[in-house]
Structures are given as structure tokens and as C-alpha cells.
Amino acid sequence: MALSSHHEKLASKAADFSSAPVPSPTTSVSPTPSDSRIAIRVPSETEVPSSKEVETVNAELATEAVEGTIVETANGERIYVEFVENDPRNPINFSRTRKWVITITTSTFICAAVAGSSSYALGWPSMTRDLHTTNFKATAGISTFTAGYAIVPLLISSISEEFGRHPIYVVTTIGFMFMHLGVALADHIRTVLIVRFFGGVFGSGSILAAGTIADLWDPHERGLPMAIFSFNAVAFTGLGPVFAGYVEQNPHLEWRWIQWIHLILCGVLALATILFSKETRSDVILSRLARKLRKETGDPRFRARVEDERASLRTRIYISVTRPFYFMFTEPAVASFSLWVGFAWGITFVLIESIAPVFKTLHNFSQGSTGLVFITFFIGSSFGMCTNIIQERLYAKHVGTHGPEARLYHAMFAAILFPIAMYIYAWCTFPDVPWIALAIGITLFIWATFIMFLTVFNYLAECYGPFASSALGGQALCRNAAAAGFPLFTQQMYSALTYHWANTMFANIATLMIPIPFVLYFYGPQIRARSKFASQVKHRYNLSNS
Known part of the structure; x- marks a missing residue:
């Protein structure tokens, strides 16, 4: 398949770059004639012109406009603008x-x-x-x-x-x-x-x-x-x-x-x-500095490395549009998490649509009082913030031995909490059951959803490194597609199945999804090792048990 081979080729290129030694800004190196570089943010097949020697020159000698910036000249053909250490213009500083x-x-x-x-x-x-x-x-x-x-x-x-x-x-x-x-x-x-x-x-x-x-x-x-x-x-x-x-x-x-x-x-x-x-993108800031130098000095050799390393905008748009779909169908971690968080986000918008009729018809809430029920979203998210403190401590303790899977303790708890919350919401939709029981079910559901949302961002970002935007793009597409689709059948579903059985069906599906974070926790290293993308960043983790 053309798309598959194209993305696999990009992954291979990125692997070559991530394993290549990075020259120090204060030393000279002699690249081979076939030396190439792939922009780590957006891996591409665009090659940088080879050079015989790279030497560091003093920024002040180049121009006062970039005082404090390292400028590297590549065989006199390119003068690359870089940040110096602790440069205040670098967003990380x-x-x-x-x-x-x-x-x-x-x-x-x-x-x-x-x-x-x-x-x-x-x-x-x-x-x-x-x-x-x-x-x-x-x-x-x-x-x-x-x-x-x-x-x-x-x-x-x-x-x-x-x-x-x-x-x-x-x-x-x-x-x-x-x-x-x-x-x-x-x-x-x-x-x-x-x-x-x-x-x-x-x-x-x-x-x-x-x-x-x-x-x-x-x-x-x-x-x-x-x-x-x-x-x-x-x-x-x-x-x-x-x-x-x-x-x-x-x-x-x-x-x-x-x-x-x-x-x-x-x-x-x-x-x-x-x-x-x-502006916080460092490569964009460097590109602007380089353009400013070209304009002020009239010397076209001033360049930001990203200007030579990245592909055309058209190629990058093609990659950013196609690769999330490729990830969803070829990467088990992305596919499973996309399905899981997409389902939860779809139910979130079902709740947004159903809370008003449920509390109005069963408990005679006014429109204003119905709005107050949504405070449960704030409370559930607050619970998630609090328990995330425990997750961060566990991560710091176990990341050395478990790698990115140390991000999943919180998610395993959420996997069990998710269906429990849905069962509570399903079987408390009776007039003789106090409204607070429904509110508790919603709070627990939002607690679980918050954990899932946060875990997906952190786990996929660590697993896929420079490819994280594509991995997260896949789950975001699935999540928002579910949020768009679920409300279209909510009213018809509740009319046909009633609140009890429709929400029970959701709870049953959530129960079937419980194994997802557990499987990734125990088998994540093996799954990542087989990935053409995630395997390229595994060297970033000092694992002793994988």
C-alpha cells in the first residue's frame, strides 16, 4: 500500500536522525558526503546540503542583530542561526x-x-x-x-x-x-x-x-x-x-x-x-531571526536549520492529514486509546443532551436548577486533579523500570470506575430515587473521563516522541467524531430503550473496555517494540525490565 510504505519510509528516516550524533555547537565535525538530517518535529525526506566542515563562529562578528546567538557556517554556503545556552529568546528559557x-x-x-x-x-x-x-x-x-x-x-x-x-x-x-x-x-x-x-x-x-x-x-x-x-x-x-x-x-x-x-x-x-x-515555537523564532538577518545584511546565507530540513508546506499538510488515519489503523496503542476515549467523550455529549430532560421529567427541576447539575463536571475533574498527584508520584517512582507504562496506573483505576459510574446513572433514573444519586453517577463518570483524557495525552506523547502529534491527532479525530455523532441518536435511543436500558448498554460496553489500559501496562513494551514509529524513541527510556 503506497500510503503505508510512505509513512514507514519516514519512520526509517527519523530513526537515522534520532540515532545520529549531534554536533556540539563549540566543536568542528566532518560529516560524510551523504550526511542528511530530518527535522525531528516533522520528519520528512528533505535532505540538507552536505558539507565538509561545520565550524562555530562568534555571533557578534556576524551581526549585532543576533547578539548572543550561535551562528554556524556550513562550508561557507549556509550560516545557521541557533540559540545559545540559556538564551532568553528560547521559549524553554x-x-x-x-x-x-x-x-x-x-x-x-x-x-x-x-x-x-x-x-x-x-x-x-x-x-x-x-x-x-x-x-x-x-x-x-x-x-x-x-x-x-x-x-x-x-x-x-x-x-x-x-x-x-x-x-x-x-x-x-x-x-x-x-x-x-x-x-x-x-x-x-x-x-x-x-x-x-x-x-x-x-x-x-x-x-x-x-x-x-x-x-x-x-x-x-x-x-x-x-x-x-x-x-x-x-x-x-x-x-x-x-x-x-x-x-x-x-x-x-x-x-x-x-x-x-x-x-x-x-x-x-x-x-x-x-x-x-x-510565539513559543523555537524553530519559528529562529526562522524569523534568520529572515531578519537576510534583510538587514543582504546576505542570503543566513538560515534557520528548519528552513533547509523540513519539507514543503504541501507535503507536511499531506502527512498531517494522512498519518493520523495510518496510526489509528496500524498502531495498537493509538487505536485502543482512540476507541476508549472516543467512546467516553461521545457519552459525555450524550449526558450534556440528556441531563436536562432527565432532571426535569423525573425530579421537576427548573431550567436554572438543571444547569447547576453540570457542576458535577467541575467536581469530577477536581477529583481527577487530586488523584493525579498520586499518579505523578507513582510515575516518578516507576518510570525507570516501566518507562511510559508508568503513566497508566491512573488509567487502570479509571477503567474500573467508568462502567461503575454508568451503571449508577442507569439505575438511578427513577422518580423515587433521590436526584443526588444521579449527580454522584455523573461525578464519577467525569472523574473517570478526566483521567482517561489526561492519560491519553501523556502516554501517547511519551510513546511516540516526534510522532506524538500524529498519534494524538488520531485520538482527537476519533474523540470529536464521537462527540459529533452520539448526540444525533440520543433522543431516539432513549425513546426506544428508556434511560435505564440505554445507559446500561453504555455501561456494558464500558465494561468490555476495562482491559485496554491493563493490556498496555503489561504488554506495552512489546507492542512499542513492534511499532515502526514508537520503537524509534524507546532509547529515551532507561529500562531494566523490558
């Missing part, structure tokens, strides 16, 4: 204050995106009345949003490599803000559905926050920033409906003001992004 400001600003975008996706559901009663539409058509607004959110991530990583993360943040936050304006002013359900799709497109810019965290923090420092990112992604899926329920209940506000409030908040976010965020 930013001050902790700046790192946290950027991390919080970008992570807030995920809050706005997921809250915007879910709070929309609380406005259905007045929307269906004002737009003279059906509840099913209004429901489709969730699916069109998540569809847009699923598609664009296949492209956005390659675009960020070309133009940087910060311009994408600026464009997408502003675009996301205006999509709320479009929904607020809509006078037909078709307009709502179309604008919601583009809202998902612009909202998907928030997924770059995970990459920003990787740019800013060393691996041993990423635990807390990634936990905050995951917390925001799960908790704010529920916190959006908390305020939306009371807005919908007020006859002077209703569904349009849910959008107006989001518009105002997203405007503040867009302003904060412009003022406080900053």
Missing part, C-alpha cells in the same frame, strides 16, 4: 512568570471552546420556539460544532509550523468570538448550524495549547500544566451550562443572550491573547 501567563492564557481558550460547545444545549427551549424548528435540528448544532472541531486539527499543526502558534491563536480567538455573534443574530436554524460549524473550526485553535505547553516546559515540569489543560477541557464542558441554564430561564435573555455573553468573554480572551501571549 522564558521566566516562570511568563511561562505561566502564556500557559494560562492559551489554556483559557480551551475553556471558552468547550463551554461554547455545551452551553448551547441549555438554550434549546427558547431557540426552537423563536426559530420555529424541531428539537432534533437544534441538537444538530452540537454535532456541527464538534465536526468543525474535529476536522481542522488535521491541518493546524502543519500551519503552525509554517507561521507559528501565536498568529493562529489571534486569528482563531477573534474568529471564534464573531461566530457567537453570528448565532446570536441568526433568524433561521440553518444559519445557526452553519455558523456553529465554523465556530468549531475556529474553536479548534485551542488544541494548540498542548503544543504550547510542550514548547515552554521541560518534560519533568509538564505534569501540572498538562493537568490544568485537561481540567479545563473537561470541567468547563460542564461549567458553561451552569450559567446558561439561568440565562435561558430569564424570559428577557434566553438563548440569544447565552451567545452574547460568550461573545463578550471571547472578546476579553482575544484581547488577552494579543497582549499577553507570545
Whole structure:
């Protein structure tokens, strides 16, 4: 198969690069005539022109514009611009204050995106009345949003490599803000559905926050920033409906003001992004420095290495679009985790759609009180944050002997908690069972989902190293596709099977998935050894028992 052989060839190229000795910036080396380099962020088949000798020259002698930057000249044909040690322009060397400001600003975008996706559901009663539409058509607004959110991530990583993360943040936050304006002013359900799709497109810019965290923090420092990112992604899926329920209940506000409030908040976010965020891709920063030098000196030899090492934008987009599918069908770890977290995320959006009718019909909740039920998302995510402290300690203790599988203790707990939560939710949907029992079931489910969400990011990132974006792209596509598809059959399913049996079916499927993290824990090293991609980064772990 052409696609398969193409990706396998790229994996082989990356293996050659990862095993090649890296020259010190203070020593001279003599590469062989066939010497080539593959950009580690985006492995490609683009070769760097060979050179007989690489020597380090003083940056001050090159130009004052890059004072403190190492410049390497390759046989007089290229002058490569690099960061010096502890260079303050290198994002990994930013001050902790700046790192946290950027991390919080970008992570807030995920809050706005997921809250915007879910709070929309609380406005259905007045929307269906004002737009003279059906509840099913209004429901489709969730699916069109998540569809847009699923598609664009296949492209956005390659675009960020070309133009940087910060311009994408600026464009997408502003675009996301205006999509709320479009929904607020809509006078037909078709307009709502179309604008919601583009809202998902612009909202998907928030997924770059995970990459920003990787740019800013060393691996041993990423635990807390990634936990905050995951917390925001799960908790704010529920916190959006908390305020939306009371807005919908007020006859002077209703569904349009849910959008107006989001518009105002997203405007503040867009302003904060412009003022406080900053470019964090080191290769993009070096490319800009090199362009600046070429312009100021008129010397075309000044280059960033990535300019010569990476493939064309068209090739990178092709790889970023096709490789996640390739990973999902050829990599057992990616396939199993994509199926698992995709199923959980689909059920999350089933809950978003079903909580209102369940609590209204069984316990006579008002629209505002129904919104308060979504606080369970915050509580469950908070439990996940707390238990992640234990996971981080176990990881630090066992990573030396278990490698990336030391990330899976938390996931094994979640695998058991997941079906238990669904069984509780299924068999507490009776009028004579206190509503708090349902709330407990939802809280436990969100606790499990948070753990799964966080584990997938951390485990796949460690397993696949430079190929992590493709591995995570595969699970993100599966997760968002499930979130788009599940709400389309929720109402029909509950009407046919009742709340008890429909949720029992979900619980049974979750039970069948319990072995997934256990299998990866015990057999992960063997599975990774057979992978043409994961096997290339196994040397990063000092394992004694594998």
C-alpha cells in the first residue's frame, strides 16, 4: 500500500536522525558526503546540503542583530542561526512568570471552546420556539460544532509550523468570538448550524495549547500544566451550562443572550491573547531571526536549520492529514486509546443532551436548577486533579523500570470506575430515587473521563516522541467524531430503550473496555517494540525490565 510504505519510509528516516550524533555547537565535525538530517518535529525526506566542515563562529562578528546567538557556517554556503545556552529568546528559557501567563492564557481558550460547545444545549427551549424548528435540528448544532472541531486539527499543526502558534491563536480567538455573534443574530436554524460549524473550526485553535505547553516546559515540569489543560477541557464542558441554564430561564435573555455573553468573554480572551501571549515555537523564532538577518545584511546565507530540513508546506499538510488515519489503523496503542476515549467523550455529549430532560421529567427541576447539575463536571475533574498527584508520584517512582507504562496506573483505576459510574446513572433514573444519586453517577463518570483524557495525552506523547502529534491527532479525530455523532441518536435511543436500558448498554460496553489500559501496562513494551514509529524513541527510556 503506497500510503503505508510512505509513512514507514519516514519512520526509517527519523530513526537515522534520532540515532545520529549531534554536533556540539563549540566543536568542528566532518560529516560524510551523504550526511542528511530530518527535522525531528516533522520528519520528512528533505535532505540538507552536505558539507565538509561545520565550524562555530562568534555571533557578534556576524551581526549585532543576533547578539548572543550561535551562528554556524556550513562550508561557507549556509550560516545557521541557533540559540545559545540559556538564551532568553528560547521559549524553554522564558521566566516562570511568563511561562505561566502564556500557559494560562492559551489554556483559557480551551475553556471558552468547550463551554461554547455545551452551553448551547441549555438554550434549546427558547431557540426552537423563536426559530420555529424541531428539537432534533437544534441538537444538530452540537454535532456541527464538534465536526468543525474535529476536522481542522488535521491541518493546524502543519500551519503552525509554517507561521507559528501565536498568529493562529489571534486569528482563531477573534474568529471564534464573531461566530457567537453570528448565532446570536441568526433568524433561521440553518444559519445557526452553519455558523456553529465554523465556530468549531475556529474553536479548534485551542488544541494548540498542548503544543504550547510542550514548547515552554521541560518534560519533568509538564505534569501540572498538562493537568490544568485537561481540567479545563473537561470541567468547563460542564461549567458553561451552569450559567446558561439561568440565562435561558430569564424570559428577557434566553438563548440569544447565552451567545452574547460568550461573545463578550471571547472578546476579553482575544484581547488577552494579543497582549499577553507570545510565539513559543523555537524553530519559528529562529526562522524569523534568520529572515531578519537576510534583510538587514543582504546576505542570503543566513538560515534557520528548519528552513533547509523540513519539507514543503504541501507535503507536511499531506502527512498531517494522512498519518493520523495510518496510526489509528496500524498502531495498537493509538487505536485502543482512540476507541476508549472516543467512546467516553461521545457519552459525555450524550449526558450534556440528556441531563436536562432527565432532571426535569423525573425530579421537576427548573431550567436554572438543571444547569447547576453540570457542576458535577467541575467536581469530577477536581477529583481527577487530586488523584493525579498520586499518579505523578507513582510515575516518578516507576518510570525507570516501566518507562511510559508508568503513566497508566491512573488509567487502570479509571477503567474500573467508568462502567461503575454508568451503571449508577442507569439505575438511578427513577422518580423515587433521590436526584443526588444521579449527580454522584455523573461525578464519577467525569472523574473517570478526566483521567482517561489526561492519560491519553501523556502516554501517547511519551510513546511516540516526534510522532506524538500524529498519534494524538488520531485520538482527537476519533474523540470529536464521537462527540459529533452520539448526540444525533440520543433522543431516539432513549425513546426506544428508556434511560435505564440505554445507559446500561453504555455501561456494558464500558465494561468490555476495562482491559485496554491493563493490556498496555503489561504488554506495552512489546507492542512499542513492534511499532515502526514508537520503537524509534524507546532509547529515551532507561529500562531494566523490558
